[in-house]
Amino acid sequence: MIGSFTFENLPCRVVFGSGTLGSARAEVERLGGKRALVLTTPQQEAQGKSLGSALGPLYAGIFANATMHTPVDVTERALAAMKACEADCVVSLGGGSTTGLGKALALRTGINQLCIPTTYAGSEMTPIVGQTENGLKTTVRDAAILPETVIYDVDLTLTLPASLAATSGINAIAHAVEALYARDSNPVTSLMAEEGIRALARALPAIAAQTDDREARTEALYGAWLCGVCLGTVGMALHHKLCHTLGGTFDLPHAETHTIVLPHALAYNAPAVPDAMARISRAIGAADASQGLFELAKRLGAKTALRDIGMPEGGIDKAADLAVTNAYWNPRPLERGAIRDLIARAWAGEPPAFNKAAA
Secondary structure, eight states, X not given: OOOOOOOOOOOOEEEEESSGGGGHHHHHHXXXXXXXXXXXXXXXHHHHHHHHHHHGGGEEEEEOOOOTTOBHHHHHHHHHHHHHTTXXXXXXXXXXXXXXXXXXXXXXXXXXXXXXXXXXXXXXXOSEEEEEETTEEEEEEOGGGSOSEEEEEGGGGTTSXXXXXXXXXXXXXXXXXXXXXXXXXXHHHHHHHXXXXXXXXXXHHHHHHOTTXXXXXXXXXXXHHHHHHXXXXXXXXXXXXXXXXXXXXXXXXXXXXXXXXXXXXXXXHGGGOHHHHHHHHHHHTOSSHHHHHHHHHHHTTOOOOGGGGTOOGGGHHHHHHHHTSSOOOOSSOOOHHHHHHHHHHHHHTOOOOOOGGGO
Protein backbone atom coordinates (compact mmCIF):
# COMPACT_ATOMS: atom_id res chain seq x y z
CA MET A 1 0.00 0.00 0.00
CA ILE A 2 1.34 3.44 -0.97
CA GLY A 3 0.72 6.21 1.54
CA SER A 4 1.08 9.99 1.25
CA PHE A 5 4.46 11.38 0.24
CA THR A 6 6.22 14.42 -1.17
CA PHE A 7 8.60 14.14 -4.12
CA GLU A 8 10.66 17.06 -5.39
CA ASN A 9 12.19 16.74 -8.84
CA LEU A 10 15.43 18.75 -8.95
CA PRO A 11 15.96 20.98 -12.03
CA CYS A 12 19.15 19.54 -13.51
CA ARG A 13 19.86 18.70 -17.17
CA VAL A 14 21.72 15.40 -17.72
CA VAL A 15 23.61 14.41 -20.87
CA PHE A 16 24.58 10.71 -20.60
CA GLY A 17 26.52 8.48 -22.99
CA SER A 18 29.84 7.83 -24.68
CA GLY A 19 31.74 10.74 -26.24
CA THR A 20 29.41 13.26 -24.61
CA LEU A 21 32.38 15.38 -23.45
CA GLY A 22 32.31 16.73 -26.99
CA SER A 23 29.08 18.57 -26.17
CA ALA A 24 30.71 20.66 -23.40
CA ARG A 25 31.05 23.81 -25.50
CA ALA A 26 27.43 23.62 -26.66
CA GLU A 27 26.25 23.06 -23.09
CA VAL A 28 28.16 26.12 -21.82
CA GLU A 29 26.60 28.16 -24.63
CA ARG A 30 23.18 26.78 -23.71
CA LEU A 31 23.69 28.16 -20.20
CA GLY A 32 24.56 31.57 -21.66
CA GLY A 33 28.20 31.30 -20.59
CA LYS A 34 30.78 33.49 -22.31
CA ARG A 35 33.85 32.92 -20.10
CA ALA A 36 34.21 29.53 -18.41
CA LEU A 37 36.70 28.77 -15.63
CA VAL A 38 37.67 25.08 -15.72
CA LEU A 39 38.15 23.44 -12.31
CA THR A 40 40.25 20.31 -11.65
CA THR A 41 42.53 18.74 -9.07
CA PRO A 42 46.30 19.01 -9.68
CA GLN A 43 46.25 15.40 -10.94
CA GLN A 44 43.71 16.21 -13.68
CA GLU A 45 45.15 19.55 -14.79
CA ALA A 46 46.21 18.20 -18.20
CA GLN A 47 42.69 16.93 -18.83
CA GLY A 48 41.34 20.31 -17.79
CA LYS A 49 43.60 22.17 -20.23
CA SER A 50 42.54 19.83 -23.03
CA LEU A 51 38.91 20.58 -22.20
CA GLY A 52 39.76 24.28 -22.21
CA SER A 53 41.10 23.97 -25.75
CA ALA A 54 37.85 22.29 -26.80
CA LEU A 55 35.87 25.17 -25.30
CA GLY A 56 37.68 27.55 -27.66
CA PRO A 57 36.79 31.23 -27.14
CA LEU A 58 34.65 30.31 -24.11
CA TYR A 59 37.75 29.22 -22.15
CA ALA A 60 38.70 31.87 -19.56
CA GLY A 61 41.28 29.88 -17.60
CA ILE A 62 41.88 26.96 -15.25
CA PHE A 63 42.05 26.55 -11.47
CA ALA A 64 43.69 23.17 -10.82
CA ASN A 65 43.86 23.10 -7.02
CA ALA A 66 40.59 21.44 -5.97
CA THR A 67 41.10 19.17 -2.98
CA MET A 68 39.23 16.85 -0.61
CA HIS A 69 36.54 18.13 1.74
CA THR A 70 36.34 21.56 0.03
CA PRO A 71 38.55 23.61 2.39
CA VAL A 72 37.32 27.20 2.68
CA ASP A 73 40.79 28.64 1.98
CA VAL A 74 40.96 26.80 -1.37
CA THR A 75 37.53 28.15 -2.29
CA GLU A 76 38.73 31.66 -1.54
CA ARG A 77 41.73 31.19 -3.84
CA ALA A 78 39.41 29.89 -6.58
CA LEU A 79 37.16 32.93 -6.10
CA ALA A 80 40.15 35.18 -6.68
CA ALA A 81 41.06 33.23 -9.84
CA MET A 82 37.47 33.50 -11.05
CA LYS A 83 37.46 37.26 -10.63
CA ALA A 84 40.92 37.65 -12.20
CA CYS A 85 39.81 35.93 -15.43
CA GLU A 86 36.32 37.47 -15.33
CA ALA A 87 34.62 34.06 -15.52
CA ASP A 88 30.83 34.00 -15.69
CA CYS A 89 30.48 30.21 -15.22
CA VAL A 90 32.51 27.19 -14.11
CA VAL A 91 33.12 23.78 -15.66
CA SER A 92 34.04 21.18 -13.02
CA LEU A 93 35.95 18.19 -14.43
CA GLY A 94 36.76 15.44 -11.93
CA GLY A 95 35.45 13.69 -8.85
CA GLY A 96 33.77 14.86 -5.68
CA SER A 97 36.58 17.26 -4.73
CA THR A 98 36.25 19.25 -7.96
CA THR A 99 32.46 19.13 -7.94
CA GLY A 100 32.49 20.41 -4.35
CA LEU A 101 34.66 23.38 -5.31
CA GLY A 102 32.32 24.33 -8.15
CA LYS A 103 29.36 24.15 -5.79
CA ALA A 104 31.11 26.30 -3.18
CA LEU A 105 31.76 28.94 -5.85
CA ALA A 106 28.15 28.81 -7.02
CA LEU A 107 26.91 29.21 -3.45
CA ARG A 108 28.96 32.38 -3.04
CA THR A 109 28.40 33.92 -6.47
CA GLY A 110 25.31 32.35 -8.04
CA ILE A 111 27.20 31.43 -11.24
CA ASN A 112 26.10 28.53 -13.44
CA GLN A 113 27.91 25.20 -13.29
CA LEU A 114 28.56 22.55 -15.91
CA CYS A 115 29.71 19.45 -14.07
CA ILE A 116 31.60 16.59 -15.76
CA PRO A 117 32.22 13.78 -13.23
CA THR A 118 35.03 11.28 -13.76
CA THR A 119 34.19 9.10 -10.73
CA TYR A 120 31.01 7.68 -9.22
CA ALA A 121 30.76 10.29 -6.44
CA GLY A 122 27.16 11.33 -7.19
CA SER A 123 27.50 14.76 -5.58
CA GLU A 124 26.97 16.40 -8.97
CA MET A 125 23.25 15.60 -8.59
CA THR A 126 22.76 17.31 -5.23
CA PRO A 127 22.08 20.84 -3.94
CA ILE A 128 24.44 20.11 -1.03
CA VAL A 129 28.06 21.07 -0.36
CA GLY A 130 30.27 20.00 2.53
CA GLN A 131 32.95 22.54 3.45
CA THR A 132 35.85 22.23 5.88
CA GLU A 133 37.32 24.96 8.06
CA ASN A 134 39.53 24.53 11.13
CA GLY A 135 39.15 20.74 10.96
CA LEU A 136 35.34 20.85 11.05
CA LYS A 137 33.22 19.82 8.08
CA THR A 138 29.75 21.35 7.78
CA THR A 139 27.14 20.96 5.07
CA VAL A 140 24.92 23.53 3.39
CA ARG A 141 21.82 22.80 1.32
CA ASP A 142 20.69 25.49 -1.11
CA ALA A 143 19.10 25.51 -4.57
CA ALA A 144 22.01 27.63 -5.87
CA ILE A 145 24.41 24.74 -5.17
CA LEU A 146 22.86 22.29 -7.67
CA PRO A 147 24.74 22.20 -11.01
CA GLU A 148 22.59 23.34 -13.92
CA THR A 149 23.95 20.68 -16.29
CA VAL A 150 25.83 17.40 -15.83
CA ILE A 151 27.65 15.58 -18.63
CA TYR A 152 28.21 11.89 -17.95
CA ASP A 153 30.76 10.48 -20.40
CA VAL A 154 31.52 6.79 -19.89
CA ASP A 155 34.82 7.27 -21.76
CA LEU A 156 36.13 9.45 -18.91
CA THR A 157 35.67 6.60 -16.41
CA LEU A 158 37.51 3.93 -18.44
CA THR A 159 40.86 4.98 -16.96
CA LEU A 160 39.54 5.15 -13.39
CA PRO A 161 41.58 2.42 -11.61
CA ALA A 162 39.52 -0.54 -10.43
CA SER A 163 40.48 0.24 -6.81
CA LEU A 164 39.07 3.77 -7.10
CA ALA A 165 36.04 2.52 -9.01
CA ALA A 166 35.33 0.18 -6.09
CA THR A 167 35.40 2.78 -3.31
CA SER A 168 33.77 5.47 -5.44
CA GLY A 169 31.01 3.01 -6.35
CA ILE A 170 30.36 1.92 -2.76
CA ASN A 171 30.30 5.59 -1.77
CA ALA A 172 27.49 5.98 -4.33
CA ILE A 173 25.69 2.92 -2.95
CA ALA A 174 25.76 4.60 0.48
CA HIS A 175 23.63 7.46 -0.85
CA ALA A 176 20.97 5.04 -2.06
CA VAL A 177 21.10 2.92 1.11
CA GLU A 178 20.29 5.90 3.32
CA ALA A 179 17.64 7.13 0.88
CA LEU A 180 15.70 3.91 1.50
CA TYR A 181 15.18 4.80 5.17
CA ALA A 182 15.28 8.58 4.98
CA ARG A 183 12.71 10.53 6.98
CA ASP A 184 11.36 11.98 3.72
CA SER A 185 11.64 8.77 1.67
CA ASN A 186 9.11 8.19 -1.06
CA PRO A 187 8.27 5.41 -3.55
CA VAL A 188 9.93 7.17 -6.51
CA THR A 189 13.27 7.74 -4.80
CA SER A 190 13.17 4.20 -3.35
CA LEU A 191 12.80 2.75 -6.86
CA MET A 192 15.85 4.74 -7.98
CA ALA A 193 17.76 3.70 -4.86
CA GLU A 194 17.20 -0.02 -5.29
CA GLU A 195 17.99 0.12 -9.02
CA GLY A 196 21.14 2.19 -8.35
CA ILE A 197 22.39 -0.28 -5.74
CA ARG A 198 21.63 -3.22 -8.05
CA ALA A 199 23.47 -1.64 -11.00
CA LEU A 200 26.60 -0.85 -9.00
CA ALA A 201 26.67 -4.16 -7.11
CA ARG A 202 26.61 -5.94 -10.47
CA ALA A 203 29.01 -3.62 -12.30
CA LEU A 204 31.80 -3.19 -9.73
CA PRO A 205 32.91 -6.86 -9.62
CA ALA A 206 32.89 -6.91 -13.44
CA ILE A 207 35.14 -3.80 -13.50
CA ALA A 208 37.46 -5.42 -10.96
CA ALA A 209 37.72 -8.47 -13.23
CA GLN A 210 38.22 -6.44 -16.44
CA THR A 211 38.92 -2.74 -16.02
CA ASP A 212 38.10 -1.82 -19.63
CA ASP A 213 34.68 -3.52 -19.61
CA ARG A 214 32.70 -0.70 -21.27
CA GLU A 215 29.33 -2.27 -20.55
CA ALA A 216 30.14 -2.56 -16.84
CA ARG A 217 31.52 0.99 -16.78
CA THR A 218 28.31 2.25 -18.38
CA GLU A 219 26.15 0.40 -15.85
CA ALA A 220 28.27 1.72 -12.97
CA LEU A 221 27.94 5.32 -14.16
CA TYR A 222 24.19 4.85 -14.62
CA GLY A 223 23.95 3.45 -11.08
CA ALA A 224 26.02 6.30 -9.68
CA TRP A 225 23.71 8.82 -11.36
CA LEU A 226 20.65 7.19 -9.78
CA CYS A 227 22.32 7.09 -6.36
CA GLY A 228 23.30 10.74 -6.75
CA VAL A 229 19.69 11.68 -7.49
CA CYS A 230 18.71 9.92 -4.24
CA LEU A 231 21.31 11.91 -2.31
CA GLY A 232 19.94 15.13 -3.74
CA THR A 233 16.26 14.33 -3.31
CA VAL A 234 15.95 13.11 0.30
CA GLY A 235 17.79 13.56 3.58
CA MET A 236 20.64 11.40 4.84
CA ALA A 237 21.19 9.87 8.29
CA LEU A 238 23.84 8.38 10.60
CA HIS A 239 26.17 7.04 7.91
CA HIS A 240 26.69 10.43 6.27
CA LYS A 241 27.05 12.17 9.63
CA LEU A 242 29.77 9.71 10.62
CA CYS A 243 31.62 10.08 7.32
CA HIS A 244 31.51 13.88 7.43
CA THR A 245 32.76 13.77 11.03
CA LEU A 246 35.58 11.31 10.32
CA GLY A 247 36.62 12.88 7.02
CA GLY A 248 36.64 16.47 8.23
CA THR A 249 38.25 15.77 11.61
CA PHE A 250 40.97 13.32 10.59
CA ASP A 251 41.36 14.34 6.90
CA LEU A 252 40.49 10.83 5.71
CA PRO A 253 39.90 10.03 2.04
CA HIS A 254 36.22 10.51 1.28
CA ALA A 255 35.22 7.43 -0.74
CA GLU A 256 37.32 5.03 1.35
CA THR A 257 35.72 6.34 4.54
CA HIS A 258 32.23 5.74 3.12
CA THR A 259 33.23 2.25 1.99
CA ILE A 260 34.48 1.27 5.45
CA VAL A 261 31.70 2.86 7.52
CA LEU A 262 28.65 1.85 5.45
CA PRO A 263 28.23 -1.79 6.59
CA HIS A 264 28.59 -0.74 10.24
CA ALA A 265 26.15 2.17 10.05
CA LEU A 266 23.67 -0.08 8.27
CA ALA A 267 24.01 -2.79 10.94
CA TYR A 268 23.32 -0.13 13.60
CA ASN A 269 20.10 0.92 11.88
CA ALA A 270 19.01 -2.55 10.75
CA PRO A 271 16.56 -3.28 13.61
CA ALA A 272 14.64 -0.08 12.83
CA VAL A 273 14.45 -0.48 9.03
CA PRO A 274 13.58 -4.09 8.06
CA ASP A 275 11.96 -3.10 4.75
CA ALA A 276 15.04 -1.15 3.63
CA MET A 277 17.27 -4.05 4.66
CA ALA A 278 15.20 -6.43 2.55
CA ARG A 279 15.45 -4.17 -0.51
CA ILE A 280 19.22 -3.75 -0.13
CA SER A 281 19.69 -7.51 0.33
CA ARG A 282 17.68 -8.13 -2.84
CA ALA A 283 19.65 -5.53 -4.79
CA ILE A 284 23.08 -6.92 -3.87
CA GLY A 285 22.03 -10.60 -3.85
CA ALA A 286 22.96 -11.27 -0.24
CA ALA A 287 21.13 -12.79 2.73
CA ASP A 288 22.14 -9.91 5.03
CA ALA A 289 22.53 -6.36 3.72
CA SER A 290 25.26 -5.09 6.04
CA GLN A 291 27.32 -8.28 5.87
CA GLY A 292 26.82 -8.41 2.11
CA LEU A 293 28.19 -4.89 1.66
CA PHE A 294 31.16 -5.71 3.89
CA GLU A 295 31.88 -8.80 1.77
CA LEU A 296 31.46 -6.81 -1.45
CA ALA A 297 34.12 -4.32 -0.31
CA LYS A 298 36.49 -7.18 0.58
CA ARG A 299 35.83 -8.92 -2.74
CA LEU A 300 36.71 -5.71 -4.57
CA GLY A 301 39.98 -5.40 -2.64
CA ALA A 302 38.91 -2.24 -0.80
CA LYS A 303 40.26 -1.44 2.64
CA THR A 304 37.86 -2.28 5.45
CA ALA A 305 39.57 -0.64 8.44
CA LEU A 306 39.70 3.07 9.31
CA ARG A 307 43.15 2.55 10.82
CA ASP A 308 44.41 1.60 7.35
CA ILE A 309 43.40 4.97 5.88
CA GLY A 310 44.95 7.14 8.58
CA MET A 311 42.54 7.36 11.52
CA PRO A 312 44.31 7.25 14.92
CA GLU A 313 42.91 4.87 17.53
CA GLY A 314 42.86 7.77 19.97
CA GLY A 315 40.30 9.50 17.77
CA ILE A 316 37.52 6.95 18.35
CA ASP A 317 36.05 8.72 21.39
CA LYS A 318 36.29 12.15 19.78
CA ALA A 319 34.49 10.85 16.69
CA ALA A 320 31.75 9.31 18.84
CA ASP A 321 31.24 12.61 20.67
CA LEU A 322 31.04 14.56 17.40
CA ALA A 323 28.67 12.04 15.81
CA VAL A 324 26.02 12.65 18.45
CA THR A 325 26.52 16.44 18.38
CA ASN A 326 24.19 18.31 16.01
CA ALA A 327 23.13 14.87 14.83
CA TYR A 328 21.29 14.18 11.59
CA TRP A 329 17.85 12.59 11.90
CA ASN A 330 18.22 8.81 12.11
CA PRO A 331 15.67 5.96 12.13
CA ARG A 332 17.21 4.51 15.29
CA PRO A 333 17.97 6.85 18.22
CA LEU A 334 21.66 7.62 18.58
CA GLU A 335 23.28 6.01 21.62
CA ARG A 336 26.78 7.29 22.28
CA GLY A 337 28.10 3.98 23.61
CA ALA A 338 26.75 2.01 20.67
CA ILE A 339 28.10 4.59 18.22
CA ARG A 340 31.52 4.31 19.85
CA ASP A 341 31.41 0.51 19.44
CA LEU A 342 30.46 0.95 15.79
CA ILE A 343 33.41 3.27 15.14
CA ALA A 344 35.78 0.97 17.03
CA ARG A 345 34.75 -2.00 14.88
CA ALA A 346 35.17 0.08 11.73
CA TRP A 347 38.58 1.27 12.96
CA ALA A 348 39.76 -2.31 13.51
CA GLY A 349 38.27 -3.68 10.27
CA GLU A 350 35.98 -6.13 12.04
CA PRO A 351 32.77 -7.32 10.37
CA PRO A 352 29.60 -5.34 11.14
CA ALA A 353 27.63 -6.60 14.11
CA PHE A 354 24.37 -5.86 15.90
CA ASN A 355 25.39 -4.52 19.29
CA LYS A 356 23.53 -5.44 22.45
CA ALA A 357 21.62 -2.19 22.57
CA ALA A 358 20.17 -2.94 19.14
CA ALA A 359 19.05 -6.47 19.90
